[in-house]
Amino acid sequence: MKRILELMVVLVSLAPAGSYAQFSAAPHSEVATRTTFVRLADNANAIVIEPAVPNPAKRRIGLLVTHPDRINNFNYFTGLALPAYGYTVMILNYYGPEQTYDEFIAPIAAAIRALKALPGVQKVVMVGHSTGGPEMTYYQDIAENGPAACREPQRIYKCRAGDLAGLPRADGVVLLDSNSGAPERTMALNPAVDPHHPRRRDAALDMFDPKNGFDPATKGATYRPEFLARFFAAQSKRANELIDEALGRLRKIENGEGEFIDDEPFVVAGASLYVNGARPELADLRLLSRTHSSHLLLKADGSTPVQVIPLVMEPRAAPQDENKLFQTTLNVTVRHYLSFQGLRTDPGYALTENDIIGVQWRSTPNSIQGNLEGIRVPTLVMAATCSPHLVLNEIAYDHAAAGDKAFVGVEGANHGFLPCRPEYGGTFGKTFDFVDKWLSKPGRF
Known part of the structure; x- marks a missing residue:
């Protein structure tokens, strides 16, 4: 078992975030559990994992785990780790087309109702890892604030689902190294790419060009301020132009003037769903390199200081992905792009050492930053x-x-909360011990 976990640590450390989210290794638990299959409506089903011997103090809190992209979540590491602490965990699978973000609402509502109907469960807490974070927080925003939350003027693609009033609410939210959703898609747009001839590059905007500060040997970079200003301005312009193009095509579709009556293909060259693409912060680690405020940090030596938290990541820019169809091209539809990917940016959009400025966080449902506002x-x-x-x-x-x-920061943990280097060992246990402590605090739930 030890050797298997060591191998999985290496594999998880090397894989691009988003491609391995649900497959991180969960350390073996000696706690006996039982698993029950639950059939839900709306192209969804679930399993419930709970301790074979119920924990009287913790069974009152049910945890909901899910992740989009029509993957099988039943082996999701969060859902496998948390029952060992005494909680009842429901893991949700949704199998629909994922044409728009609204599709997630009904399955999550059904799962919360089913979880709250289980014997002993009184409270439900959503546990969102990776792109499960935006999905769950979007639902909770609407559950707390009604359909007005997803029909605000700044929304690029307003919710169009049927009855969104009176959705069952979760009682808490846990986000574990959540992907931001559309913001990270915007951050991956490559403004150097010719949209009609993807292998052609504008050298003045190419973050992988050594003349702009990139080092192919290390996959790192030291970009000059003038290059970054030019790059972010062009990236923002590209993001807004894509939204405007998609909105224009949507109007034609809805007026019966499109190529199809319901939707149309929408292909974006120089874009990515993974942690790759044209992201200068993956090469120049001065960008997004630390938090701007002090927070609790779970350190490898067992201490828990409150401090500004630094990034410990190595450069991971991926120029080898540039001309690969499935790595740096989105092949979606107009509605999907507007609902999942579109994010408005403002003049002055940029990444700094510890912030991202010039973003309209609530312009999209696929944004943990915007959703948490509600x-x-x-x-x-x-x-x-x-x-x-x-x-x-x-x-x-x-x-x-x-x-x-x-x-809370977890020192040396990768996206799956395994240690990215041996000296950071124990990150997985530290993470879930803290989650347990937070969930079980008297009076919180």
Whole structure:
């Protein structure tokens, strides 16, 4: 078992975030559990994993785990780790087309109802890892605030689902190194790419060109301020132009003037769904390199100081992915792009050492930062310091409306909360021990 875990640590450390999210290794637990299959409506089903011997103090809190992309979540490491602490965990699978973000609402509502109907369960807490974070927080924003939350003027693609009033609410939210969703898609747009001839590059905007500060040998970079200013301005322009193009095509579709009556293909060259693409912060580690405020840090030596939290990630820019169809091209539809990917940016959009400025966070449903503005239930945000989501998760914490909220860093953890280097060993246990401590605090739930 030890050797298997060591191999999985290496594999998880090398894989691009997003491609391995649900496959991180969960250390073996000696706690006996039982698993029950639950059939749900709306192209969804679930399993419930609970201790074989119920924990009287913790069975009252049911945890909901899910992740989009039509993957099999039943082996998700969060859902496998948490029953060992005494909690009842429901893991949700959704099999629909994922044409728009609204599709997630009905399955999550059905799962919460089913979880609350289980014997002994009184409270439900959502546990969102990776892109499960935006999905769950979008639901909770609407559950707390009604359909007006997803039909605000700044929304690019307003919700069009049927009855969104009276959705069952979760009682808390836990985000574990959540992917931001559309913000990270925007951050991956490559403004140097000719959209009609993807292998052609504008050298003045190419972050992989050594003349602009990139080092192919290390995959790192030291970009000059003038290059970054030019790059971010062009990236922002590209993001808004894509939204405007998609909105124009949507109007034609809805007026019966499109090529099809319901939707159309929408292909974006120089874009990515993974932690790759044209992201200068993956090469120049001065960008998004630390939190702007002090927070609790779970350190490898067992101490828990409150401090500004630094990123410990190595450069991981991926120029080898540039001309690969499935690595740096989105092949989606107009509606999907507007609902999942579109994020408005403002003049001055840029990444700094510890922030992202010039972003309209609530312009999309696929944004933990925007969604948390409408969520008031207790919220825990945990970030892995060996993952590129650190500063993005702090921004989400800053936007959270909850009065009871916490931000915690896990030193040396990768996206799956395994240690990115041997000297950071024990990160997985530290993470879930803290989640357990937070969930079980008297009076919180």
